[in-house]
Amino acid sequence: MCEVSIIIPNWNGGEVLSRCLDSILEHTQGVDFELILIDNGSSDSSRDTVESFAARDPRVTAIFNDENLFFARACNQGYECSRGRYLLVANNDILLVDDAVTNLVRYASVHPEVGVVTPLFVDRDGRPQEFVRRLPTVLHIFAHYHRLGRALDRFILGRRVQNHYFYRDRDFTDVEEIEQAGASFSLFRRDLIGNLGTFFDEEYPLLFNDVDLARRIKAAGGISVVVPEIRAVHLGGLSSQKMDPKIYQRFRFDAIFSYFRKNHPMQYPVLCCAWPLRWWSTRDRR
Numbered sequence: 001m002c003e004v005s006i007i008i009p010n011w012n013g014g015e016v017l018s019r020c021l022d023s024i025l026e027h028t029q030g031v032d033f034e035l036i037l038i039d040n041g042s043s044d045s046s047r048d049t050v051e052s053f054a055a056r057d058p059r060v061t062a063i064f065n066d067e068n069l070f071f072a073r074a075c076n077q078g079y080e081c082s083r084g085r086y087l088l089v090a091n092n093d094i095l096l097v098d099d100a101v102t103n104l105v106r107y108a109s110v111h112p113e114v115g116v117v118t119p120l121f122v123d124r125d126g127r128p129q130e131f132v133r134r135l136p137t138v139l140h141i142f143a144h145y146h147r148l149g150r151a152l153d154r155f156i157l158g159r160r161v162q163n164h165y166f167y168r169d170r171d172f173t174d175v176e177e178i179e180q181a182g183a184s185f186s187l188f189r190r191d192l193i194g195n196l197g198t199f200f201d202e203e204y205p206l207l208f209n210d211v212d213l214a215r216r217i218k219a220a221g222g223i224s225v226v227v228p229e230i231r232a233v234h235l236g237g238l239s240s241q242k243m244d245p246k247i248y249q250r251f252r253f254d255a256i257f258s259y260f261r262k263n264h265p266m267q268y269p270v271l272c273c274a275w276p277l278r279w280w281s282t283r284d285r286r
Contacts, residue, residue, distance in 0.1 A: 002032040003189070004105050005084030009038045009074030014045035016235060020092050021053050027096040035060045036082060038074040038178045041067040070205035071183070087188045087199075093235040095184045103230045104187040105169050115192040115222035116214075118181040119230035120172060130166045130283055132226060133214055135179045138267040140165040141256060146250050146274055180248035181224045183210035185232045192222050203262075205247075208255035215263060235260050253278045 006024060012019055024035060037050045037060060047064065054062040063077055073091055086105055104117050111117075121131035134140070142149035145160035153161045163169065170176055183200075193199050196216050200209040217224065257279060260268040274277040 001035050001081050001086060004031060004081035004086040004088050004101065005034045006035045006090060006101065007038070007059065007075055007078030007082065008077070008090050008092055009034070009040060009071050010042065010046055010050070010092045011040040011068050011070075012042045012044045012046060014042065014049060017046055018049050019090045020090070020094055021093075023096040024090070024101065025057065027099050030097055033059060033101065034083060036063065036078040037061070038063040038065065038077050039066050040069055040074055046242050060262045065105060067179060072200035072202045072205050072209040075183070076198075076202065076211075077192070081225045082190075086191060087181050087190055088119075089188070090188060091184045091234070095232060095233040097233060100185075101187075101232050104227070105255055107227050107230070108189065110185055111217040111225075113223060114225050115189050115217060116186055116224035118178075118186040118224070118226055119232045120226060120228040121184065121234040122231055124233060124235070128166050128172070129236075130168075131184070131234065132178045133165055133166055133180050133182075134167065135218070136165065136259075137245070138260065138264065138270045139262075141271065142274055145252075145256070147273070158233065172226055174228065176226050176228075178224050178226055179218060180211060180214035181226070182213045183213070184234055186224075188238070192217065192220070196220060203258055204255045206251040206255070208252075208259050212259060212263075237281055250281075254282050257282050 006028070010021070022033070037053065039046055039050050039062070050062045050064070054060040061081065065074070079087060086108060088104065100119055104119065108114060108117050118132065121129040123129055139161050144150070144165060153159055167178065190223035199213070201212050204212055210271060214224065253275065257268070257271060260271055
């Protein structure tokens with residue numbers, strides 16, 4: 001067993017993947033770790049990058065899928081072969097600074113009551129990003145994803161619903177407990193995940209798998225926190241931007257409907273009425 005298993009799923013992230021991996025190897029000092037790379041059938045230079053890192057560093061394990069199995073399955077593949085006391089899931093568009101992994105592990109080790117630790121995400125220029133959210137209600141979804149909902153929230157409610165969803169009532173200058181730590185870069189206790197029975201629910205292959213995980217963690221009594229003095233640069237959605245927008249939207253709404261059908265059956269009909277055509281199209285994919 002090692003201290004932390006760093007799990008990175010990748011699909012066509014070639015131009016930033018190498019920078020991401022270099023930053024992890026540079027800024028993970030003083031902690032025993034393994035790096036598990038899962039390539040989801042990339043068609044760019046990603047496979048060569050993964051093979052190169054695995055060949056030159058024994059701490060790197062490479063898994064190659066023949067096709068895109070998407071985020072949830074790839075993370076579960078990494079989890080199934082991991083050995084770490086902690087699990088750190090990272091997107092391929094994260095750049096680490098200031099020994100971020102080491103500091104996340106250090107914080108978790110002295111706060112055993114905390115199950116999930118996430119840093120402050122910043123952009124290339126060091127500006128904080130909106131990186132955590134509350135667990136969504138139908139109002140949050142309507143105000144964020146629906147054109148009419150956004151207009152009503154903006155012009156009538158003064159963006160009150162979106163502000164609540166994105167924790168705009170917090171400045172995150174101190175450690176804060178949150179409901180949902182995103183999977184872009186978060187550290188999980190292995191025993192917490194083991195008690196849940198599953199890591200990422202593959203019913204949500206691409207999106208909302210982290211929302212579902214956060215909900216299960218909270219229901220099990222797990223505590224998630226943001227530690228703002230630990231920072232990570234998040235370049236933002238570089239792999240998803242290479243996907244056909246229509247396909248990406250299909251994954252999004254499939255995930256939203258699945259999440260509310262499973263977790264909020266009383267709110268689910270409201271979503272069906274808000275997006276009747278999208279709801280109808282999901283019926284054949286259940």
